[in-house]
Amino acid sequence: MRYAVLGTGIVGRTLASKLLELGHEVTMGSRSAGNEAATAWASDGGEPAHHGTFRDAAAAGDVVINATAGEGALAALESAGEENLEGKVLIDTSNAIDHSSGFPPLLTVANTDSVAEQIQRRFPRARVVKALNTVNAEVMVNPGMIDGGHNLFIAGDDAAAKAEVVAFLAGLGWAADDVIDLGDITNARALEMYLTLWIRLMRRLGNARFNIRVVRAS
Amino acid sequence: MRYAVLGTGIVGRTLASKLLELGHEVTMGSRSAGNEAATAWASDGGEPAHHGTFRDAAAAGDVVINATAGEGALAALESAGEENLEGKVLIDTSNAIDHSSGFPPLLTVANTDSVAEQIQRRFPRARVVKALNTVNAEVMVNPGMIDGGHNLFIAGDDAAAKAEVVAFLAGLGWAADDVIDLGDITNARALEMYLTLWIRLMRRLGNARFNIRVVRAS
Numbered sequence: 530m531r532y533a534v535l536g537t538g539i540v541g542r543t544l545a546s547k548l549l550e551l552g553h554e555v556t557m558g559s560r561s562a563g564n565e566a567a568t569a570w571a572s573d574g575g576e577p578a579h580h581g582t583f584r585d586a587a588a589a590g591d592v593v594i595n596a597t598a599g600e601g602a603l604a605a606l607e608s609a610g611e612e613n614l615e616g617k618v619l620i621d622t623s624n625a626i627d628h629s630s631g632f633p634p635l636l637t638v639a640n641t642d643s644v645a646e647q648i649q650r651r652f653p654r655a656r657v658v659k660a661l662n663t664v665n666a667e668v669m670v671n672p673g674m675i676d677g678g679h680n681l682f683i684a685g686d687d688a689a690a691k692a693e694v695v696a697f698l699a700g701l702g703w704a705a706d707d708v709i710d711l712g713d714i715t716n717a718r719a720l721e722m723y724l725t726l727w728i729r730l731m732r733r734l735g736n737a738r739f740n741i742r743v744v745r746a747s
Numbered sequence: 748m749r750y751a752v753l754g755t756g757i758v759g760r761t762l763a764s765k766l767l768e769l770g771h772e773v774t775m776g777s778r779s780a781g782n783e784a785a786t787a788w789a790s791d792g793g794e795p796a797h798h799g800t801f802r803d804a805a806a807a808g809d810v811v812i813n814a815t816a817g818e819g820a821l822a823a824l825e826s827a828g829e830e831n832l833e834g835k836v837l838i839d840t841s842n843a844i845d846h847s848s849g850f851p852p853l854l855t856v857a858n859t860d861s862v863a864e865q866i867q868r869r870f871p872r873a874r875v876v877k878a879l880n881t882v883n884a885e886v887m888v889n890p891g892m893i894d895g896g897h898n899l900f901i902a903g904d905d906a907a908a909k910a911e912v913v914a915f916l917a918g919l920g921w922a923a924d925d926v927i928d929l930g931d932i933t934n935a936r937a938l939e940m941y942l943t944l945w946i947r948l949m950r951r952l953g954n955a956r957f958n959i960r961v962v963r964a965s
Contacts, residue, residue, distance in 0.1 A: 738964035746956035
């Protein structure tokens with residue numbers, strides 16, 4: 530498979546490297562073609578690793594992963610170009626963090642809307658699936674680092690796209706049974722709002738190597 | 748101990764009955780003294796069970812539990828009277844659910860504020876602790892119905908009040924180790940925003956007999 534990873538931060542680099550490991554071809558996209566982190570990543574990654582603009586990456590990918598920061602997501606996808614997203618699965622891993630008011634941060638959008646919904650509205654022909662935004666990059670690609678089952682959540686309007694994402698997540702190590710489909714893309718707002726709890730747990734626990742497990746009465 | 752339980756809904760009645768079982772004296776408060784649910788509850792509960800207005804209840808309690816709906820919380824506490832809350836631990840179990848827009852509901856307050864913060868600002872001499880709003884009434888008073896450890900979260904400005912709440916929760920069956928203190932009262936917003944995920948999990952799982960467990964890498 531050919532993946533576009535938009536964003537050169539820790540999430541983008543970690544996912545992109547894991548996808549190389551899994552034998553995929555990956556183009557990392559950033560605002561400018563000469564981005565230092567993307568260039569370094571592609572040079573380390575060898576032949577199946579490419580880098581370019583958001584547009585270059587989206588054009589090259591069968592699947593597009595938005596690993597930009599939530600507040601920059603729409604602009605990045607705008608640069609990527611609507612025609613390069615059309616009909617593709619677009620995995621949105623972003624969180625809408627407003628860093629302007631200190632720690633813990635506020636969200637730039639909450640309650641009545643979410644980044645994923647904004648993306649789906651702006652790019653109606655993209656098949657947006659919210660996923661992975663509730664764990665840190667290390668846990669994303671190595672869920673086994675935490676013992677026992679723990680959960681990921683997905684949301685999106687397109688059932689076939691969600692099935693593809695479940696298969697993609699299985700490649701990262703997530704058992705299909707541990708992935709909870711919350712329903713259509715409007716449910717992404719619950720996942721983005723969970724960030725407010727996640728970030729406080731991170732502060733309390735002292736690191737980001739954790740997740741939650743949904744446990745039920747028998 | 749003497750508890751005031753404000754609210755006659757399923758949360759109020761369940762907590763109030765559990766507190767009777769534990770040997771406490773409980774006054775259930777509602778808008779009007781003759782509230783049917785409160786009258787029936789007190790009649791079933793026998794001698795240590797009382798009912799009255801929000802004011803009667805708050806005056807009678809050493810500890811006040813807000814089990815009203817989030818959107819009615821401030822008005823209920825206003826009726827209870829500032830002087831009846833002063834210096835007391837006030838356990839806020841409420842969720843700020845806006846039912847006007849269908850299911851899943853929006854929150855009436857989110858991101859930049861929370862019901863618990865509103866209460867603490869309006870009643871600065873009350874010792875507000877957010878607790879129990881992340882599980883349903885059955886789980887609140889019987890955490891053992893779910894196997895293995897699972898977590899409750901608290902938030903509040905007053906460390907001594909939080910310690911009292913941890914002891915109160917132990918009475919309900921929550922091991923102190925399973926109670927995670929997120930910090931000051933502003934952290935209540937994360938717990939109230941979690942409701943958006945909880946309600947979608949409830950829909951997905953088909954019932955409310957669940958909770959989350961925070962799991963960590965070893």
